[in-house]
Amino acid sequence: MQRITEQRRVLLEELQATKRHPTADELYETVRCRLPNISLGTVYRNLDLLVRSGSIRKLDKAGGQARYDADLSEHLHVRCLHCGAIADLPDDGALKLEIPLPVIPSYAITRYRLEFEGTCPGCSAGTT
Amino acid sequence: MQRITEQRRVLLEELQATKRHPTADELYETVRCRLPNISLGTVYRNLDLLVRSGSIRKLDKAGGQARYDADLSEHLHVRCLHCGAIADLPDDGALKLEIPLPVIPSYAITRYRLEFEGTCPGCSAGTT
DNA sequence: AATGCTATTAATAATGATTATCGATACTGA
């Protein structure tokens, strides 16, 4: 009962084709080249469906637009504080983080959120 | 030129008097007992001023209300996925996390966000 | 005390990302 519509398929394809962690807005612009009549609501609806079915990840952020990632492999992100762009951290080398879940009486801690922040190459070039 | 208004002082006092990490809304209700005419905009404005002056911390969250903390000591938080409540992690014992900032060429990584998630005692009691 | 200056306020409107609604359309399977 979960159809594979053109809109959903193209959306997933375009997200899988980029390493840029685009926002719903950016994805909307991209997808419009192939589906000129798609509406922004459809983009949001299908991104939500894809997240819920486990096909993509949502990288949300207070006070800004969420970004989406079709790379389901375990990896961490760094977010630029100036432009909001997200980049993958290479997990080669020193970054083998093992974060143990804390144990608190009667509190069931199931997971954590970890994200790095800084200034991306583009924005540090502008701030010369 | 930064006056210490009654509204600002009471707001800070009430936040310092609780361990509950209240939202702007909750703080608004609390403060109205002492300042019945305060407006929600004033609460937001002064919380923002207090954050910017380093007197309190803001714990924001995508798709929900931000919460505020007057405890400036270094400590971590756990957020309940059901009710949104935030609790402090006791930093005694095993939780001496040392997270090294990753080094990426031309990317200036300055800090990280780490937050745990789970189910608080109240919500796990309800889900019996 | 009177004047001028500016920070702040309460009330209210606006913003912006996301979600909900709805009538129309397109699949799907009996």
Next chain:
DNA sequence: TCAGTATCGATAATCATTATTAATAGCATT
């Protein structure tokens, strides 16, 4: 074929937060 329903595009609504604005209050100088 045809009922049932998933999805669509368009558009309105939501909701936390921020901006605007006219009025007021604090402070300094005359």
